[in-house]
Amino acid sequence: MTRGTKLAMTGGSLVALALLAGSMSVTRPAPNRPETAAAPMVPVGLVSFDSCADALTELRAAATASVGPYGFAGEAGLFGDRTAAIGGAGSKARTFAGAPADPAGRDTGAAHSTTNNHEAGADEPDLVKTDGRRIVAVTGGVLRVVDPASHRVTGRLDLTGGREELRWQEHRLLLLGDRALVLREDPPRPADALRSIRRAGATRLLLVDLVGRPLLLGTYRIQGSTVDARLTGDTARVAVRASARLTFPLASEGTDPVRTERNREVIARAGVEAWLPEYEWTAGAERHTGRVGCDRLSRPDRMTGSSTLTVLSFDLTSDRLGDGDPVAVAADADTVYGTATSLYLAGQRPTPITGTPRWRPSATEQVTDIYQFDTAAPGRPRFLAAGSVPGWLINQYALSEWAGHLRVATTTGEFQGEGTISESAVRVLRRDGGTLVPTGVVDGLGRGERIYSVRYLGPVAYVVTFRQTDPLYALNLADPAAPVVTGELKITGYSAYLHPLPGQRLLGVGQEADRQGRIKGLQVSLFDVRDPGRPDRLDQWHLPGGWSHAEHDPHAFLYRPDTGLVALPVDAGVRLLRVGDDTISEIGEVTHPFRNVRNRSQWGPQVRRSLVVGDVLWTVSEAGLRATEPDSARSLAWIAAT
Known part of the structure; x- marks a missing residue:
């Protein structure tokens, strides 16, 4: 292949699978149950506040109605991360695919892999990026630029500013031409942590020029934690969630009504700034501060007043980040799903804590709110519509926009222990004015189980549920008013x-289990889905006791369609597999040395990512980068992270 040529995309397989719709049988699923197991679906929209005084009145009222003796529902500072508690919602997902030619005519380098993005045209931040000319990664708080041709580090930039605790923070990247946007969470300083039991951290963005010696052009810091980000065209959009900055008394004395009243008194004294995140941005020696304005804040029909979502937009061709042109919603979300033209924010609706703290809302309280924004044009996104569905999402792969509709897969109910009552469904929504309204549903999937993975391929969907055995459901969604299960x-x-x-075909990465549902180690399954009425497993690779980052983070997955190479981080190293027409075979393993690893253990440094430039496989860990011959797993070079 010549310089600037990308390797073949997996898009051909998407088209082929989408064509299955024409030959699908229309086997009827089990009769749909009426949606009485969940809370009534009240359409949600967004309304602007008339003034800051009006915003404060409504936010106080909503927060007062929502607060309980232990604060707001799902507060991580009190009860742990709500994302983990609801089955991994918001977890993120590297495939081998070539991006289209750069529209600006920039040299895009040798054939190379790209991040395993959910949708074409919406690049996702990851721990390492490459454009074929360079590999950019941040480990230990230091950004390094590697020349894949010479196997040398050509640039280095410390991003910690002397704060040692930031060397432990994960840094993720978006790459556009000679610009890198680095995203990281700034942890709360000790003084902030003492003042409040709530999260007091911030999202930090760093704009780096990669020409020659890497140079920090500017920074942006805003109160709140990063939900996720997407790069469409030249515009990076970052979604940030900020809890209302309300310091409630420690709930150590008094009855529940007394505790609740104390919390309401705190809300009554709060100003509107408690809900409007502050930000700061720099460009060279310049420093600017600001706060999201009341004119940039909207509210849904139903809100809790517990948090604010802010979407920031940055032009990565500029030499400065600016103020981010913020758009904010008085709502909550933990999942971002993006396409080339739309951005969706979704999350489970918080519920008041009225008694003993619970890790999970009841089935009737499980409602996911979804907000859609138009991102087709550069700059600030435009709100389009909002809607609600029963249940909760496993991650962004539970969402899919196709042919003017949004498909949403959720699980509703309890699924732990004996007497489990749960089921899953796929709903199809369409935009009607400012509301996402339901057009069809297929439910009753995996009763007594929950969703573990979802994949939409045009009009076809595949859903995996599990408790003791793994049903792989094939669904036909071609008719949005009448989606059906075609096979299992x-x-x-x-x-x-x-x-x-x-x-x-489909490749599944997960865990083997016995008939009682006890997991037995990593398994990779090759499925034949040519007949939607009879999906079949062609082969299986099993590593007893093993696990892989790709099970929970699809960015860790690498697939090269021209050779069938699959690279999976397994335990501390990377296992190289080859997938044939109907078989899976193992090539070998890539590991990294202990040198330069802070948290040294008997397992060695964990290799987090794999990528390909030309015919060389690169693996990345905290210890450094290794170049490997993928056909034999033979090491070609080692670059220590010094």
């Missing part, structure tokens, strides 16, 4: 990530 495959274990392959 039951095997032991489950797939936590599904990836499309050429030849109408």
